[in-house]
Amino acid sequence: MDRKQSSETSCSAPISDIPFPYVNHAYNLLDVQPVVSQQEEVQSEDVDELGWRCGRRIVELRVLADGLKACQLCCHPLHLIDCVGEKKFGLAHILMVKYCQVISEVKADTCITFTKPYSTEAMYIKRYSDSLCVFIKWEVFPNPNAWNRTFSCNRNSYELSVCFSDTKRSDSGSFYLIVGNIQENSTTLDVELMSCPLMVSRSTNGREDSGSYVCIAENIYSSGNKGTANATIEIDVQYPPSIQAFDTQRPVEGTTLVIPCNVTDGNPAVTSIHWTRVGYSSNHYGANYTLSTVQRSHSGTYICHARNTYYDNSRGEANQSVTVNVECK
Structure with missing residues (x-):
């Protein structure tokens, strides 16, 4: 092979156009061992982010298949198309495949965590009698059907945990760490639930206290x-109506007198307005009290009543009196 020609070949060229020698890679002549036995974090400066797409590799298919079987953190399958770079160890290469990021995307607010015991036996995290997570060596197997909520199973060198978000009161319960057939911890x-009492700083609520209140925990x-x-x-806040004060009325005998009752609605709005006259039992309904032909006997005190009905069927009421002094001709 012409080394100069090979080094200048673009990795975007068709495979058939890339010159390479024929080599019989007989694996029965080699004692191939897995390059790595556990997951590790690789600093970005150690990774060739583009070079892995170029050239050819001698691949032990079993090692590649085992490595792509599942992410050791979240147990989701890995895909070669998600490769983000290559780390080199002499003649050996490690392809860096981005894991599924399910765990990093779940903002868990509760994690049930147990210290990982030193044991080669299978380990389980159970909620009551249901196995949520199974840990076998570095493999993690969640059982999504064991609990009617979303959760993730996690492990590192020191701890085993099951995590979930949006914690509810129904999540309360007992969790157990089982090693083999022995309960190791619980x-x-x-x-x-947090209570959020609403308190108004006044001893008596006023109409200005109406509105929306948000309790934040x-x-x-x-x-x-x-x-x-x-x-x-x-x-x-419910409150009664109000009535504008009256001036003393001094109509001339024989004329017409109309006394308006100017009412400002309360909450709820006014349901009735009526008039009474002190010393008389009759009622006059309506906002205006009218005397068509004023007589001197009409002199006296008149009262306007405005009412509204609260939501509990009690009533709010306002009263305002007016004095009528008839002037004689």
Whole structure:
């Protein structure tokens, strides 16, 4: 092979156009061992992000298949098309495949965590009698049918955990770590609801207190993230109507007198307006009190009554009196 020609070949060229020598890669002549036995984080400066797409590789298919079987953090299958770079160890190469990121996208607000015991036996995290997570060596097997909510199973060198978000009161329960057939540890999750009493700073509520109030509860998770919940309540302060004060009325005998009752609605709005005359039992309904032909006997005190009905069927009422002094001819 012409080394100069090979080094200048573009990795975007068709495979048939890339010169390469025929080599019999007989694996029965080699003792091939897996390059890596566990997941590791690789600094970006160690990774060739583009070169892995160029050239050819001698591949042990079993090693490649085992490596792509599942992400060790989230147990989701890996795909070669998601490769983001290549790390080289002499003649050996490691393809860096981006894992599914399911765990990093789930903002878990609760994690049930157990210290990982030193054992080669299978380990289980159970909620009551249901196995949520199974840990076999470095493999993690969640059982999504064991609990009617979304959760993730996680492990590292020191801890095993099951995590979930949007914690509810129904998530309360007992969790167990089982090693083999032996209960190694247990813990209880007790989810308490936070109360949010609404208090108005005045001893007596005024109409200006009507409006929307939002109760906000916050807590800080062990991860440092903040959890929030809120509830809105509408306050509608009810109050009676009001009546504008009257001036003394001095009609001339024989004329017509109309006395308007100027009412400002309360909450709810006014349901009735009527008039009474002090010393008399009769009522006059309507906003205006009219005397068609004023007589001196009409002198006296008149009262305008305005009422509204509250939501509990009680009443709000306003009264305003006016004095009528008839002037004689």
